[in-house]
Amino acid sequence: MRIAMIGAGYVGLVSGVCFADFGHDVVCVDNVAEKIDALRKGEIPIYEPGLQELAASNSAAGRLNFSTDVEAAVAWADAVFIAVGTPSRRGDGHADLTYVYAVARQIATAVDGYTVVVTKSTVPVGTGDEVERIIRETNPDADVSVVSNPEFLREGAAIGDFKRPDRIVVGTEDPRAIAVMTELYRPLHLNEGPLFFCERRTSELIKYAANAFLAMKITFINEIADLCESLGADVQKVARGIGYDKRIGDKFLHAGPGYGGSCFPKDTLALVKTACDAESPVRLIETTVAINDNRKRAMARKVIAACGGSVRDKRIAVLGLTFKPNTDDLREAPSLTIIQALQDHGARVAAFDPEGMKAAEQLLPSVEFGSDPYAIAAGAEALVLVTEWDEFRALDFRRLHATMASPILVDLRNVYPPQEVRRHGFKYVGVGRGS
Numbered sequence: 263m264r265i266a267m268i269g270a271g272y273v274g275l276v277s278g279v280c281f282a283d284f285g286h287d288v289v290c291v292d293n294v295a296e297k298i299d300a301l302r303k304g305e306i307p308i309y310e311p312g313l314q315e316l317a318a319s320n321s322a323a324g325r326l327n328f329s330t331d332v333e334a335a336v337a338w339a340d341a342v343f344i345a346v347g348t349p350s351r352r353g354d355g356h357a358d359l360t361y362v363y364a365v366a367r368q369i370a371t372a373v374d375g376y377t378v379v380v381t382k383s384t385v386p387v388g389t390g391d392e393v394e395r396i397i398r399e400t401n402p403d404a405d406v407s408v409v410s411n412p413e414f415l416r417e418g419a420a421i422g423d424f425k426r427p428d429r430i431v432v433g434t435e436d437p438r439a440i441a442v443m444t445e446l447y448r449p450l451h452l453n454e455g456p457l458f459f460c461e462r463r464t465s466e467l468i469k470y471a472a473n474a475f476l477a478m479k480i481t482f483i484n485e486i487a488d489l490c491e492s493l494g495a496d497v498q499k500v501a502r503g504i505g506y507d508k509r510i511g512d513k514f515l516h517a518g519p520g521y522g523g524s525c526f527p528k529d530t531l532a533l534v535k536t537a538c539d540a541e542s543p544v545r546l547i548e549t550t551v552a553i554n555d556n557r558k559r560a561m562a563r564k565v566i567a568a569c570g571g572s573v574r575d576k577r578i579a580v581l582g583l584t585f586k587p588n589t590d591d592l593r594e595a596p597s598l599t600i601i602q603a604l605q606d607h608g609a610r611v612a613a614f615d616p617e618g619m620k621a622a623e624q625l626l627p628s629v630e631f632g633s634d635p636y637a638i639a640a641g642a643e644a645l646v647l648v649t650e651w652d653e654f655r656a657l658d659f660r661r662l663h664a665t666m667a668s669p670i671l672v673d674l675r676n677v678y679p680p681q682e683v684r685r686h687g688f689k690y691v692g693v694g695r696g697s
């Protein structure tokens with residue numbers, strides 16, 4: 263099948279490359295010409311493990327192409343995916359659908375023959391109705407089905423998630439569109455059942471409900487972590503102990519500095535807004551959003567307490583800046599709020615991240631960046647582990663002890679066993695490790 267993927271960001275690029283790898287002909291389209299120029303030269307603008315190699319092999323096979331020409335790609339395609347951003351709208355927190363609707367208008371004028379228009383971006387309930395209205399109003403002759411097909415991949419594990427999904431949700435009741443969507447995802451052994459068809463509005467809500475539930479699960483364990491600290495219990499073991507229960511499950515129960523990233527924060531907020539408008543408020547999610555917002559600054563207070571109550575004029579070394587490992591994405595990363603709060607209290611912050619330095623240098627102009635953990639730890643009062651990159655899992659504590667002003671590790675991801683760190687003469691502070 264011929265696929266036009268509009269928007270070559272994290273989701274569009276990964277989806278386009280994986281569809282090409284399934285054997286489909288794909289053109290990834292973006293309106294940022296430099297991005298397309300780079301992609302044509304084999305340069306992948308984001309850090310996502312495995313993506314470079316998969317893009318290269320499919321480009322070489324002639325199945326994957328890149329373009330800035332939306333109209334030509336749409337006219338050529340059997341299926342057009344909308345994979346542009348839906349950020350929080352400034353001021354009110356609703357999803358900003360400007361980019362989605364702009365693409366819908368471009369699609370309307372360019373479609374040629376029966377085309378399935380698929381919204382892959384995360385969009386509020388009713389957006390598919392509006393996309394369809396825009397297309398039919400702009401071009402009454404357009405022969406289209408408008409389908410919702412939300413994406414559930416995680417950054418850093420995107421290719422595996424796309425190719426081995428727990429499920430593929432498709433919102434359409436149109437038999438022609440069902441046939442096309444079934445064909446597109448055929449390589450994923452559909453007989454085993456991960457393709458779940460439902461109404462379009464239901465599909466749109468599934469995406470928000472899934473992200474909100476996961477955000478709520480993380481927030482739940484973060485609150486239990488705080489309780490562990492007050493009561494003298496260990497959140498790692500509480501998580502394991504409850505996670506054995508299959509009704510609860512062991513995933514997304516890692517306590518930490520609060521969830522970040524380009525999706526959970528904006529999607530929880532957008533769901534709260536949608537629910538308020540529908541006069542059916544989602545109180546659990548409202549509370550989740552508030553707790554998570556407060557948590558990031560609370561993590562800075564944890565660092566300050568570990569340093570004896572003040573960080574004024576002290577050097578604090580921060581390990582990990584991206585919102586999670588294996589990505590270069592700093593959108594809504596907890597590190598940004600934590601660093602700001604530490605600076606507000608007078609700290610001098612030095613930081614290192616394996617892949618996030620380029621973006622960080624722009625976002626954090628008053629931070630000193632070093633080339634590795636030991637460079638930033640030199641003279642530091644405390645080392646704060648914010649993002650659990652693998653390369654931070656085997657730190658040389660003897661070397662750190664020799665170079666730091668005082669040996670304190672604030673491990674916001676509970677990477678290290680406290681006893682091991684203390685054996686090296688460090689003060690250890692984790693999250694929810696009160697025992």
Ligand code: NAD
Nearest residue numbers: 269270271272273292293345346347348361383384413417
């Ligand atoms: P992104 O910002 O990385 O990429 C969006 C791309 O669309 C950009 O490259 C931008 O230049 C391009 N674009 C915007 N308007 C365009 C137009 N008119 N024509 C062509 N290109 C255009 O965003 P993302 O992280 O890939 O997210 C996209 C959507 O997918 C969002 O709704 C997001 O919530 C959802 N989503 C993201 C993830 C994730 O892990 N990042 C996972 C699941 C769902």
Ligand code: UGA
Nearest residue numbers: 413414415416417480514515516518521522523525585586
């Ligand atoms: C998340 C969802 O996991 C994806 O299913 C979804 O497709 C995506 O949002 C989206 O809609 O964009 P992503 O944001 O890439 O994916 O990363 P996650 O692994 O979910 O992590 C999100 C945040 O939660 C990170 O800051 C992470 O550190 C934090 N987290 C995650 C925890 O603090 N504890 C956990 O147990 C899990």
